Amino acid sequence: xxxxxxxxxxxxxxxxxxxxxxxxxxxxxxxxxxxxxxxxxxxxxxxxxxxxxxxxxxxxxxxxxxxxxxxxxxxxxxxxxxxxxxxxxxxxxxxxxxxxxxxxxxxxxxxxxxxxxxxxxxxxxxxxxxxxxxxxxxxxxxxxxxxxxxxxxxxxxxxxxxxxxxxxxxxxxxxxxxxxxxxxxxxxxxxxxxxxxx
Numbered sequence: 001x002x003x004x005x006x007x008x009x010x011x012x013x014x015x016x017x018x019x020x021x022x023x024x025x026x027x028x029x030x031x032x033x034x035x036x037x038x039x040x041x042x043x044x045x046x047x048x049x050x051x052x053x054x055x056x057x058x059x060x061x062x063x064x065x066x067x068x069x070x071x072x073x074x075x076x077x078x079x080x081x082x083x084x085x086x087x088x089x090x091x092x093x094x095x096x097x098x099x100x101x102x103x104x105x106x107x108x109x110x111x112x113x114x115x116x117x118x119x120x121x122x123x124x125x126x127x128x129x130x131x132x133x134x135x136x137x138x139x140x141x142x143x144x145x146x147x148x149x150x151x152x153x154x155x156x157x158x159x160x161x162x163x164x165x166x167x168x169x170x171x172x173x174x175x176x177x178x179x180x181x182x183x184x185x186x187x188x189x190x191x192x193x194x195x196x197x198x
Contacts, residue, residue, distance in 0.1 A: 023056065047109060054100050061093045065184060072191045087188035091155065091181060098177045099151035103144050105169065113141050124170040125150065127163050155181040 068086055103110065105124055112119035127146060129136035146163075153161040158178040165171045 047104070047111070050100075050104055050109075054097060054104065057093065058097045058101075061090060061097060062180075065090050065094075065180065069183065069187060072187055083188060083191065087184055091184045094177065094180050094184065095151050095155045096148070098154065098173065099144070099148035101173060102150055102170075103142075103147040105173075106142065106147070110144075122166065124165065124167045125163050126166050151177065154178055158182050 064086075068090060072083075102125060107113050107123050108117055108119035111117040123130070125142075125147075127142055129140050129142075133140070150160075150163045153163075154174050154177050158181060160174060165174045
């Protein structure tokens with residue numbers, strides 16, 4: 001995520017291109033350094049730091065998308081490869097950010113799913129294994145890769161595929177992700193085709 005943002009052109013990051021990714025990296029290092037195991041009862045205070053880190057990455061990526069669209073509208077790109085690379089970095093960061101959000105919020109986050117913290121009464125997302133437990137291994141619970149897959153499919157299909165959002169929060173997150181992805185892919189791809197033709 002942070003690495004993808006470092007690959008963006010300077011004009012697509014607010015401030016110096018290293019400043020915000022460096023701040024994100026420091027927050028991530030503090031989070032990992034404070035609790036390398038992540039799944040202990042003592043970890044519950046780190047959830048706010050995790051959400052703050054995800055929020056910072058999302059805000060920087062959102063600003064990059066706004067700057068990207070602004071440059072598209074005002075003809076700021078003459079190089080199609082740079083445009084496609086910037087769009088890919090924004091899209092990839094968006095996918096990872098939402099995967100992390102789903103992972104951190106659904107069922108009380110990773111600690112709620114293992115019983116180290118009280119989990120909410122209802123899940124935010126319904127996986128196929130929830131409705132057909134016979135098709136899952138005993139004791140199955142979603143892991144990060146499951147949430148990353150939900151994010152990938154939401155970013156490519158612009159809608160839920162096999163995992164359904166159950167709560168308003170999950171529906172708003174999936175809807176927002178689909179809109180960001182559609183904006184990135186739709187506008188940027190259309191402009192990139194024109195730039196590459198010219």
